[in-house]
Amino acid sequence: MNKKLPINVTKWILAVGITASLHAQNQPPSSAPLPDNTVQFIGNGKVKPNRCAAKTPDASWDTWFNQKVAEYKQAQLSERTEANATYTIPIVFHVIYGSQAVGTFPNLSKAQIVSQVNVLNNDYKGVGFNTSQYALMKLNGHPAFYDYAVANSLPAPDNNGIIIANSGITFCLAAKNPSGATMAEPGIDRVSYTAKGWSDPASQTSINGFTSYIDGTIKPGTIWDPTKYFNVWLTDENQAVGLLGYSTFPDGTTLSGLSGGGSGNASATTDGCWVWAGSCGDVGTLSPPYNLGRTLTHESGHYFGLRHVWGDGTCATDYCTDIPQAAQANYVSWPTTYPYNKGTCSSGAGNNTQDGEMFMNFMDYSNDSAMWMFTTDQVTRMHTALAQCPDRSSLTTAANTICAPFAAGITETADLTNYIGVYPNPSEGQLFLEVSLPSTLDLNVEIVNTLGQLVFTKKESGIRTALLSYDLSALSQGVYFIRVTGNGDNRMVKKIVIK
Numbered sequence: 001m002n003k004k005l006p007i008n009v010t011k012w013i014l015a016v017g018i019t020a021s022l023h024a025q026n027q028p029p030s031s032a033p034l035p036d037n038t039v040q041f042i043g044n045g046k047v048k049p050n051r052c053a054a055k056t057p058d059a060s061w062d063t064w065f066n067q068k069v070a071e072y073k074q075a076q077l078s079e080r081t082e083a084n085a086t087y088t089i090p091i092v093f094h095v096i097y098g099s100q101a102v103g104t105f106p107n108l109s110k111a112q113i114v115s116q117v118n119v120l121n122n123d124y125k126g127v128g129f130n131t132s133q134y135a136l137m138k139l140n141g142h143p144a145f146y147d148y149a150v151a152n153s154l155p156a157p158d159n160n161g162i163i164i165a166n167s168g169i170t171f172c173l174a175a176k177n178p179s180g181a182t183m184a185e186p187g188i189d190r191v192s193y194t195a196k197g198w199s200d201p202a203s204q205t206s207i208n209g210f211t212s213y214i215d216g217t218i219k220p221g222t223i224w225d226p227t228k229y230f231n232v233w234l235t236d237e238n239q240a241v242g243l244l245g246y247s248t249f250p251d252g253t254t255l256s257g258l259s260g261g262g263s264g265n266a267s268a269t270t271d272g273c274w275v276w277a278g279s280c281g282d283v284g285t286l287s288p289p290y291n292l293g294r295t296l297t298h299e300s301g302h303y304f305g306l307r308h309v310w311g312d313g314t315c316a317t318d319y320c321t322d323i324p325q326a327a328q329a330n331y332v333s334w335p336t337t338y339p340y341n342k343g344t345c346s347s348g349a350g351n352n353t354q355d356g357e358m359f360m361n362f363m364d365y366s367n368d369s370a371m372w373m374f375t376t377d378q379v380t381r382m383h384t385a386l387a388q389c390p391d392r393s394s395l396t397t398a399a400n401t402i403c404a405p406f407a408a409g410i411t412e413t414a415d416l417t418n419y420i421g422v423y424p425n426p427s428e429g430q431l432f433l434e435v436s437l438p439s440t441l442d443l444n445v446e447i448v449n450t451l452g453q454l455v456f457t458k459k460e461s462g463i464r465t466a467l468l469s470y471d472l473s474a475l476s477q478g479v480y481f482i483r484v485t486g487n488g489d490n491r492m493v494k495k496i497v498i499k
């Protein structure tokens with residue numbers, strides 16, 4: 001469904017340009033949030049974005065998939081299905097560029113792409129940015145959506161309020177390409193449209209023209225076996241298109257007489273997610289308020305079979321009983337009040353008269369900082385897709401052979417540069433280290449001057465995701481180097497300036 005932003009949220013205020021946005025879990029991003037939902041397109045002016053253009057599956061797919069979900073739930077109840085199943089998904093990012101050097105938009109840096117995988121893994125684990133805000137949301141002393149849970153007789157774990165679910169799904173960067181060769185940059189496939197003789201995706205000026213071009217030329221020309229890899233395409237686009245992402249839904253059954261789905265479902269040449277390169281990850285060339293990597297979190301939700309929380313209609317169903325009905329898409333900025341949009345759907349099961357709409361769900365259209373959760377029912381649907389849909393179940397077996405060590409944890413010799421952000425730089429005395437590691441490390445933080453003399457040292461124990469803050473105001477102005485080392489030979493060195 002292609003949803004456009006309402007005009008009244010578009011104020012055309014040029015407030016924030018392109019920023020290198022770094023943030024840690026539950027800390028405010030370093031860039032100030034925009035007062036509206038407009039976005040600065042790279043070198044191209046400011047426009048209102050269209051959050052998502054995923055095409056919904058047809059009714060026969062819904063019927064088939066809902067039956068599979070019911071069977072999955074029944075199997076869980078009778079303990080024939082592991083309740084806490086875990087899955088690892090190998091992912092490849094096709095970085096589509098013209099002639100830009102690596103690190104120049106839209107030929108994104110490895111660090112920016114790695115940051116996207118970190119965001120996915122945190123979000124799918126239920127520990128991503130702003131999740132701590134959820135516990136602060138109370139109504140009459142009860143946790144968020146408590147009254148809704150009671151009114152709808154939700155079972156555990158949601159019967160005392162709807163919880164942020166841990167999906168058990170982890171993403172890894174593919175270590176091997178389709179021919180089995182080890183990749184120089186795990187999970188990154190850089191393709192120049194110029195070298196291929198293709199036109200610039202940004203030359204397309206309508207959504208339909210753009211998605212037709214991506215689906216008809218870019219995807220078929222670059223896709224890796226979608227039964228083995230989760231394909232993600234990153235390109236620039238024309239501001240007239242202004243789309244943040246779109247995804248295919250899982251394919252349905254191959255049994256005769258049943259539909260595999262509609263035009264938005266998986267096919268061998270189009271399966272996967274397209275994301276505008278300017279909203280990939282949370283480090284690098286990004287545009288607030290879509291600068292925290294949640295575009296791919298949302299689109300990958302569709303990829304695993306999730307619908308929008310408003311059911312793509314007024315108070316329509318998304319088939320999740322632990323998500324209240326919603327009248328339409330929400331474009332919420334953070335912070336906002338809770339409950340939100342209470343009573344917009346006031347009748348029938350799942351009405352939102354008590355606790356309002358779940359704007360903080362990844363499958364709404366809120367700004368990146370205002371969405372932070374999947375629910376238990378959504379996870380059940382994703383697990384069903386991973387168990388039952390042909391192009392999804394095969395991913396998890398492929399993961400055994402093509403995942404980079406990334407998912408299992410950081411290697412002894414890993415370059416920590418991709419996992420640690422340093423800002424502001426230059427600094428006036430306060431320095432932040434934003435750390436998002438794939439596994440826990442003890443870190444040794446040292447600062448040396450240009451003579452190599454150690455002027456600051458601090459040991460940090462058991463760090464995985466953290467925002468570390470240091471007061472360096474005692475240092476005189478000038479150039480220094482910050483060096484962070486882990487348990488092994490892994491390290492990061494960066495030049496910093498104190499002014």
Ligand SMILES: [Zn+2]
Nearest residue numbers: 052053054308
């Ligand atoms: Zn969507």
